[in-house]
Amino acid sequence: MVRKTKEDAELTRKRIINAAREVFLTRGVSRSTLEHIATQAEVTRGAVYWHFKNKTEIFHAIREQVLLPLIDRMDDSLTLEGNEDPLTQIEYSLCQTIDDLNENIEMRQTYEIMMIKCEYVDEFSAVLQQILDNCSSITGKIKLAYERAQTQNLLAGSHTPLELALDTHLFFSGLLHMWVKDSDGIRFRYQAKDLIKSHINLRRKQ
Amino acid sequence: MVRKTKEDAELTRKRIINAAREVFLTRGVSRSTLEHIATQAEVTRGAVYWHFKNKTEIFHAIREQVLLPLIDRMDDSLTLEGNEDPLTQIEYSLCQTIDDLNENIEMRQTYEIMMIKCEYVDEFSAVLQQILDNCSSITGKIKLAYERAQTQNLLAGSHTPLELALDTHLFFSGLLHMWVKDSDGIRFRYQAKDLIKSHINLRRKQ
DNA sequence: TTATATACAAACAAGAATGTATGTATATAA
DNA sequence: TTATATACATACATTCTTGTTTGTATATAA
The missing domain is CATH 1.10.10.60 (Homeodomain-like)
Incomplete structure (x- = not known):
């Protein structure tokens, strides 16, 4: 009917x-x-x-449904001046994404589709550029947080905020990819947040 | 004919x-x-x-042609006791992979196919497990190198070799993914080796 | 109240891809 | 020298998908 x-x-x-x-x-x-x-x-x-119109349009609808809210949240938790120190802010922001993946089925499924159930050719290849742009944006946000950390003399070593931000972003990209592939959860999912904490602690002056 | x-x-x-x-x-x-x-x-x-027999068999043939030689090389450059210090050994090993990607067209194409031109479902989903296993193996090799670095008192901070190895591996996974996606070369390809050097220097006691 | 647009269901036509079956020329073994 | 297996090319049948077209019941506006 x-x-x-x-x-x-x-x-x-x-x-x-x-x-x-x-x-x-x-x-x-x-x-x-x-x-x-x-x-x-x-x-x-x-x-x-x-x-x-066709399958491609559905694909984009799925992407938008999940990715738009995510970017907003990531933005907020990194940009807003919180009461936490900047390094903890980065840590929480990354952990928040992991929590989202664990709790939000739609987000988890969408990430999995985008990462290992989709071929980026023809109509889909434009998405690659979007992903790269997105990464630049996120790296930029992380960099700002590291700059504040540097100002507050929280950082170990003498690395530039940009270096640190790129390294953190690449680490997190890798983690997300592994998180998705590790459907058993054994290798990465269960310890993802520990890995993040450890990654941030690497930069923290003790 | x-x-x-x-x-x-x-x-x-x-x-x-x-x-x-x-x-x-x-x-x-x-x-x-x-x-x-x-x-x-x-x-x-x-x-x-x-x-x-079919397309899947060709796919596997492509994978084997490139991945088997790679694993051997990665093994050698990380396991063999060289005249470099362990941290430099890790750095060179990762940089070597980047060089390979730049120089070896077949390897570059294969990586790109495996990462963004293939859907890991049905017959292909078994490959995911292989990738995870491979990652464990590589992380293990890196960990050994970090253990030697620890013994030689080269490491800054008080992080375990396993933590460091996981972090390095995730960083490198992320880098490879970005390297492949960044076909313009602007964002990651040109500076990949600098990022690696920077990543390793983060751990080095100065 | 009626006309029209909406929100679908059902039927149709066409092309594309796959696997297989068959044909065949040549190298090689007997 | 001849039989056979090799290494393909060609032809065929079947199945899947897609996009479009047509049909239709209902909400809504006039």
Whole structure:
């Protein structure tokens, strides 16, 4: 039977997005067909084509649903002058992301899709540039925090905030990739936050 | 015309592997058809099916061609007692990998395929476990080097070799991912070795 | 109250990709 | 010298997907 009100239609749209996330996760983006997604969403391909032009548009919808909130949160926890010292602020910010991954299924699934269930070619290759831009932005935020740490004489050694920020960002990128791949949780998921703490302590003057 | 000798056949096999690497790189693994690969290799699908059971087998052939030599080299440069101090040994070992990526087209292409042109589902998901195992192995090697560094009192701070090794490995994982994504070279490729040097200096007692 | 746009479902047509089966020329072993 | 296995090329049948088109029930605006 046909959905009726605008609210119903919006609900259908969300069902399709959620269904697509599940299907992408288990079958990979390429092997997922609109029929798979429709079935999972308990609608027909007609509904899918009504709400989205094609699979790529669904993909982007999934990305936006999760990534936009994340960037905001990351921004806040790093930029806002908190009552914590800057190094602890960085530590908490990274740990917060790990907590998010653990608690938020949609975010976890989306990260997994973006990292190991998607091929960045053709329509998707533009996403790579977005990712790089995003990284620059995050590194910039971390750098600001390290600058404050430097001003407050919290840092061990004589490394520039930029060096430290790049190193931290690369560490965290690696950690996220491993976190996602380590679906058993044995190698990285359980100790992710310890690794972060340890990473930050490396820079802390004792 | 039909290839004749065994040497010719082996040559055809290699042509197919090389062709597949190129095709995978530009079209992604999923969207690459055996017809694409055959055309690129200037043979027909008949030849491809003669040498390989299917696309997955070609994928694994590409992986083995590059990854096996790499592991050996990484092993050597980290395990062998060189005349360098252990920290420099780690640094050189990581830099060596970057040099390899810059110089060896096949390795560069293969890394790019494995990281951003492949979906790890179904037949490919087993590769994830291999990657994790590989990472454990590399982390173990790095840890040994850090242990020697500790014995020689080269380390700043009071961090365990395991902590340091995990941190270094995650840093390097992140770096490789960024290196691959940064096809312009602007953000990471040009300064990759500086980042490594900086990372190692962070641990060095001055 | 009626016309129209909305929100889908269902049917259709076309192309693409895969695996297999068959054909064949040549090297090689007997 | 001949039989056979090798190393492919070619042809075929089948399945999957996709995009589009058509149909239709219902909400909503006029």
